[in-house]
Amino acid sequence: MQGGRGSGRASTGAVRLWGRHAVEAALKNPDRNHRKLWATREGVASLDGELPSDFPVEWAQPADLARLVARDAPHQGLVLECDALEDVFLEDVLDGDPAHPVVVLDQVTDPHNVGAILRSAAAFGACAIVTQDRHAPPESGTVAKSASGALEVVPWVRVVNLSRALEDIAEAGYWRIGLDGEGTATLAEALPAGPVALVLGAEGEGMRHNVTQHCDAVARLPISRTVESLNVSNAAAIALYAIATRG
Structure with missing residues (x-):
């Protein structure tokens, strides 16, 4: 697994989200530009709907996901890296x-x-x-x-x-x-x-x-x-x- 292992921080200009509700909502948001999903197979199975066949997913174990997020963050088998939302006026x-x-x-x-x-x-x-x-x-x-x-x-x-x-x-x-x-x-x-x-x-x-x-x-x-x-x-x-x- 690459990209910020152990840091809990996303790549430059990106936001890292975790947990089923947060990740699922972001995946359904057409205004989000998604970069990559790290997930367990159980985590993906818990989502409402299926991911596109070409969606960038890296399968991982729960312990690996824990190193991608803040300490003790309840990731529920899902960590999504995406761009921040556009400014709203x-x-x-x-x-x-x-x-x-x-x-x-x-x-x-x-x-x-x-x-x-x-x-x-x-x-x-x-x-x-x-x-x-x-x-x-x-x-x-x-x-x-x-x-x-x-x-x-x-x-x-x-x-x-x-x-x-x-x-x-x-x-x-x-x-x-x-x-x-x-x-x-x-x-x-x-x-x-x-x-x-x-x-x-x-x-x-x-x-x-x-x-x-x-x-x-x-x-x-x-x-x-x-x-x-x-x-x-x-x-x-x-x-x-x-x-x-x-x-």
């Missing part, structure tokens, strides 16, 4: 549909959290997630595994200036709601009938001041006082459910 994803909120993440850097938020965004019909390029994880196998296939279906917009992006989102007709435990209103009280941009900050630090200033409202989730806060991915899931089920 904000103006191309804002459809103004109240049923499709946009999720804005301010310095949420943990790839597991971003992946989990992508999964919730897919589950509740969000039109995109938006992050600042310098303060978000890169596209990676960890993000894809946590997203369980959602990385391939939810547009991920990376911007240079998050405050400017929030201005563009407002101009597109979205009501920007920042989530903060100190918000005076609950999320249910702050939700409008129209399109919503949900803004979440990093755990502990929360939203930066300038980002908060670019929100139309700051709201809280009505959690018990016995708990200081929720994990940002859990908060995102609850908030997206609230948006999807508002009256």
Whole structure:
């Protein structure tokens, strides 16, 4: 086996994905340029559908695959190397549909959290997630595994200036709601009938001041006082459910 043995890193300009859901979703994504699949025969058999006869596959043992990914990564017999997805632009994803909120993440850097938020965004019909390029994880196998296939279906917009992006989102007709435990209103009280941009900050630090200033409202989730806060991915899931089920 060649190409990054033991490093857990992909070739230059490529992303290495692992696990059945992440790999299967990437294989089904027509916007992905696939380079190579390392797999066990059991791993390929677990996929939904058959690979093209000319697809580049290198058969391997589980121990060999473990050397191609991050330590203790649950590869499930599948490791796919592919090109990163093409850049997505904000103006191309804002459809103004109240049923499709946009999720804005301010310095949420943990790839597991971003992946989990992508999964919730897919589950509740969000039109995109938006992050600042310098303060978000890169596209990676960890993000894809946590997203369980959602990385391939939810547009991920990376911007240079998050405050400017929030201005563009407002101009597109979205009501920007920042989530903060100190918000005076609950999320249910702050939700409008129209399109919503949900803004979440990093755990502990929360939203930066300038980002908060670019929100139309700051709201809280009505959690018990016995708990200081929720994990940002859990908060995102609850908030997206609230948006999807508002009256």
